[in-house]
Amino acid sequence: MTATPLSEDSFRHEHARLVAILTCDLGIRHLADVEDAVQAAMLSAVERWPLRGTPENPSAWLYRVARNHLLGNLRKTSRRRQVLQNDYAKTIDSNRSDGSADDDEQTRCLLRMLFLCCDEVVPEESRLAFTLKTLCGFSVKEIAVRLFTNDENIYKRISRAKASLSQTRLVDAELSTENFMNRMPSVRRVLYLMFTEGYLSIDAESSIRSELCDEAIRLALVLASHRDGEHPETSALIALMLLNTARLNGRQDHAGGLLLLEEQDRTKWDQELIAQGMHWLKKSSTGEHFSRYHCEAGIAAAHCLSPSFTETRWDDIVKNYSVLASFVDVPVHRLNHALAIAENDGPAVGLEFLKLYQPPSWLAGSYMWSAVSADLYFRCGQQQMAIEFYETAIATAPTAAIGKLIQRRFDYTCLLTRVRTPPSD
CATH class of the missing domain: 1.25.40 (Serine Threonine Protein Phosphatase 5, Tetratricopeptide repeat)
Incomplete structure (x- = not known):
């Protein structure tokens, strides 16, 4: 046992991991049970670890506690016969009794959950709210701010999603190409919002949450590697994430305060990430497909490639915002467009x-x-x-x-x- 507790960000990541893995095993119908079990494991960690120290393998410990809590509850309910009939308990016990799911398996479960949350049976306005709450660990307040609505509406959207998915069973079979492509826009949107929350968070304790940026990039890269996932729009999404992430080190002062773009030390920008972002931007240009993500990646590239604030190609940025407006009507983009026009x-x-x-x-x-x-x-x-x-x-x-x-x-x-x-x- 060690004395160092997991951070809040680590708990958030573990929450998503455990929900994805256990739901993959049991099916979406048992989501409420899974969430209760994961919450119980997190609470147990908060109570025990400060007194007894953090386990050598925190992920395995959390998995075992959540699994035991889940199985205990299922065996006490009227669904016990159904659970045993489908041999779910045996599946959980035999597959990951030590909580040691490897990275590939975890990623597979996370992606399956992403696509499940974006199932066509779920009302479109509910997909994002449900996924951000269930899989990404966002609070209702965070979701409400990002989706420009209030807490009550978010609660309603999440409830509708759960009701829609209540009769759906998550099976091992791969999604068909048609289903994969139909759900892809919603999945990309979830990853985009996950990245956005990381890049400028409304969390009271942390204005930049790099772990969310990293997770969004990781899942987007996995998405692009899927047999049906290599698409110019996905490449553009990855490009804008990498190009913006490259600037994170320069966005805060020594005390963690946010800096204006004109105040940032550009020598702190990550040139390797900029190069990777430009690679994906070039990759996104294949074919004739053009999307909002291409526009936003182009704006990020213009900033990254400018040697100084005064030498920024504001004319290119203005053009990209003009094209962006033709793709999606996001009022916040109007504000950035106005500022770019003011500079140009x-x-x-x-x-x-x-x-x-x-x-x-x-x-x-x-x-x-x-x-x-x-x-x-x-x-x-x-x-x-x-x-x-x-x-x-x-x-x-x-x-x-x-x-x-x-x-x-x-x-x-x-x-x-x-x-x-x-x-x-």
Whole structure:
């Protein structure tokens, strides 16, 4: 036994791993039992490890406790006969009694769960919420923010997904090519959101969660290696993940605070990851298929290949955002588009572009809309309007780290525009 406990991020990873493996064994109908068992194992670890030390193999320990809890509950319920008839208990006991599923098996289970969660029987709006909660370990609040809705709607979506899957059995047979391709867009979307949460998290304790970025990349690479998974859109998704991950080391200061793009030390950007990202971007260009991920990878590439902030090819970035708008109507992209226009054509043009857009209600009062509006109004010399938006941005920031980043942006813009009087508290 050792004295070092698992971090919260490690617990999240273990949660996804255990849910995937045990559900692969038992089937989706027993998902609630699996989740209860995994939760019990996690709680047991939180209670015991600080007192007795962390086991030499934490993953195996968690698996054994979850398995024993699961089998104990199943044997007590009315489903005992069904469980024994299908020999599930024997399967669990014989396959992984030591919890030592290898990496390939774990990845296989995770991918199978991803595609199961994106089954056509699940309402489309419920697939993402259900997968992010069940398999990725996101909280309801995190999902609500990422999907631009409220907690109540997320609870409803997850419930609908569970109801839809209640009669589905997860079997060992591989998905048909048709099923695989039908579910692929939803799977890519889940991986994209997993990466997004890692790149700029709304978690109160950690503004960057690199383990989520790494997991999204790993699963995307496995997806691309599947017999039906080699697709330009998947390659573009991998490219944008790698290119953005390459910049992570430069996005925080020594104290862990977020830095503005113009403040970042580009020598800290990972050149090897940039090279890998460019390889996948080139790979994504085969054929005539073009997607939103191609646009976003192109934007990330423009930043990575620029020697400095002032030498950034903002014209290329503006073009990519214009094309992106034709693929998907994501209001947040409008904000980034406006900022790119401001850098390329001047803040007045960027502000005019933003003012022509009628934001949805959830965005109009958000920190994102307010922060960008404050920045552009300041740069256009309209200080009073800017201060009002700035105060809203600070008040609605979901975490302290994001609030501090908004403050940095305000201070930086004040310096550029020679505004020396800060807004009142």
